[in-house]
Amino acid sequence: MIPTADQFDLVVIGGGPGGYAAALYAASAGVRVAMVEMDALGGTCLNRGCIPAKAFLETAAVHRHVQHAAEFGIEAGPPSVNFAVTQERKRKIVAGLVGGIAAMCKGRKVQVYNGVGRLGAGRTVTVTGNDGSTAEITGTSVILASGSVPRLIPNFERGGPILTSDEVLDLDHVPERLAVIGGGAIGCEFASTFADLGARVTILEGLPKILPGLDDDVAQVVVRSFKKKQIDIRTGVRVTGHSPTDGGGTVVNFGDDEHLEVDAVVVSVGRRPFADELGLDGTAVEVDQRGFVVVDDHCRTGEDGVYAIGDLIDTPQLAHVGYAEAILVVKQTLGEPAMPVMYDRVPWAIYCHPEVAWAGPDEQQAKAAGYDVVVAKHPFKFNSRAQILGETDGLAKIIAQKGPDGRPGRVLGVHMVGPWVTEQLSGGYLAVNWEATVDEIAEFIQPHPSLTELFGETVLSLTGRNFNG
Numbered sequence: 001m002i003p004t005a006d007q008f009d010l011v012v013i014g015g016g017p018g019g020y021a022a023a024l025y026a027a028s029a030g031v032r033v034a035m036v037e038m039d040a041l042g043g044t045c046l047n048r049g050c051i052p053a054k055a056f057l058e059t060a061a062v063h064r065h066v067q068h069a070a071e072f073g074i075e076a077g078p079p080s081v082n083f084a085v086t087q088e089r090k091r092k093i094v095a096g097l098v099g100g101i102a103a104m105c106k107g108r109k110v111q112v113y114n115g116v117g118r119l120g121a122g123r124t125v126t127v128t129g130n131d132g133s134t135a136e137i138t139g140t141s142v143i144l145a146s147g148s149v150p151r152l153i154p155n156f157e158r159g160g161p162i163l164t165s166d167e168v169l170d171l172d173h174v175p176e177r178l179a180v181i182g183g184g185a186i187g188c189e190f191a192s193t194f195a196d197l198g199a200r201v202t203i204l205e206g207l208p209k210i211l212p213g214l215d216d217d218v219a220q221v222v223v224r225s226f227k228k229k230q231i232d233i234r235t236g237v238r239v240t241g242h243s244p245t246d247g248g249g250t251v252v253n254f255g256d257d258e259h260l261e262v263d264a265v266v267v268s269v270g271r272r273p274f275a276d277e278l279g280l281d282g283t284a285v286e287v288d289q290r291g292f293v294v295v296d297d298h299c300r301t302g303e304d305g306v307y308a309i310g311d312l313i314d315t316p317q318l319a320h321v322g323y324a325e326a327i328l329v330v331k332q333t334l335g336e337p338a339m340p341v342m343y344d345r346v347p348w349a350i351y352c353h354p355e356v357a358w359a360g361p362d363e364q365q366a367k368a369a370g371y372d373v374v375v376a377k378h379p380f381k382f383n384s385r386a387q388i389l390g391e392t393d394g395l396a397k398i399i400a401q402k403g404p405d406g407r408p409g410r411v412l413g414v415h416m417v418g419p420w421v422t423e424q425l426s427g428g429y430l431a432v433n434w435e436a437t438v439d440e441i442a443e444f445i446q447p448h449p450s451l452t453e454l455f456g457e458t459v460l461s462l463t464g465r466n467f468n469g
Helices: 016-027 042-049 050-069 083-107 183-198 216-226 321-331 365-368 383-388 425-433 453-462
Strands: 008-013 034-037 113-122 124-129 134-144 149-150 162-163 178-181 201-205 234-235 239-243 250-254 258-262 264-267 271-273 305-308 347-348 356-359 373-379 397-400 408-416
Touching: 008 016, 008 042, 016 034, 016 042, 016 083, 016 134, 016 321, 034 124, 034 134, 042 050, 042 425, 050 183, 113 134, 113 356, 134 321, 178 258, 183 201, 183 216, 183 347, 201 258, 216 234, 216 356, 216 365, 216 408, 234 453, 258 408, 271 321, 356 425, 365 373, 365 397, 365 408, 373 453, 383 453, 397 453, 408 425, 408 453
Parallel strands: 008 034, 008 134, 034 113, 134 305, 162 264, 178 201, 178 264, 201 234
Antiparallel strands: 113 124, 124 134, 149 271, 239 250, 250 258, 347 356, 356 408, 373 397, 397 408
16 A cells, blocks of 8 residues: 655655656755655666666677687687576666665655656645555655656557567567667667677668767767678668568568568667656646656746656756756755756767767867867777777767867867777766866876777877877
8 A cells, every 4th residue: 555645845756867866865965755656666777778778788798708709819619699698687787776776765764656646736746556546645846757768650569579679678589680770879779789699680760870960970980880790771761661470570661662571670769758647737837749848947847846857858868867957956945056957068878889978069060059179089999908908999089169379279079989988988078067178188197008098198189299199
């Protein structure tokens, strides 16, 4: 049974990254918090997104290492994949992290309600428990954080060989032939994973290139690397439907009259906000035509004391952006100064192989915004640590604003592709957000040998002097 509670200082609907971050952050400040979650704590990111997908990518990385072990003097036979073991490892990781969130909630006295929360007038939330019981709770403040679900496309309903980013994470085998519809970040991560594990992968993308919005130099590195993996990239094509085969696979129809027989299809065309179960009757909370809850730059809805964060609003669909929005909102509920999130400067990461990471505008975007820029880029192929790792595909690229004297000044954007760049971006992210200049960053000392030296050397080259490359 769901216990009926007194009024809380804060009620959070949704237990994903934005929701649990808000609940725990508020509770650490002494706030009395209730959190309503209809599924497992951790939301999409932890249970059906970021974490399990990266667990699969790490399995793919181990497979690559074993394949190339002889190059390091390690004699090993050709690797084989037992994907059921991969699944079990993923489940253990997810279960441990979900349990950790539950333990933190208990330790900070966050009251967790397992069910669907619907907001009504007066910041009253009606909770329908997963066991059928109901309760009403109220909050001085309410945060809507119900997240998102995979977008679907006509003629590709879930079931059988048709998988979304949810179902693909439950596979217990590696399909021999796989089509990925959508060449964005999520699609490219799945394409990279299964190609590295031995599948024949085809990406079907409607736009002129995969990873649209990426800096051109960065995107070209990914395309070249994908072609080395024998990933077939078809861009500028429209899928129209599919015809299941007797063997359990299907034939995907696309383009003018093209067909592709595969064993499975991953539909990866983005995610839509999930406001479906929020209720909102009797409130001034507005949902726009695309399904996003409308907020201002402080994540405030039209209803006094009600906020919305994460994938539910029209901001970058990134877990760490949800964390930042959670802190922004909680600070406001505490009466503390709170600065809006600078969405044009958040860190981005794509975990395909090679990895991609960036902060700030790319070269084309900076020029389109009216900046006169100076650009420097250095490849990983000359980096000693990259050569030691045997991972030399990639580059670091820095876009700086040109000063009146023609020299580069403030760093506008840092874009990287290559080995472990998602772990290297922090220096570039800080540079962009602190509006640091090239001369200031050039004073930083990078450890040697390290992958991060490439960032330092790229900055140094912008000063007009360098000792490498």
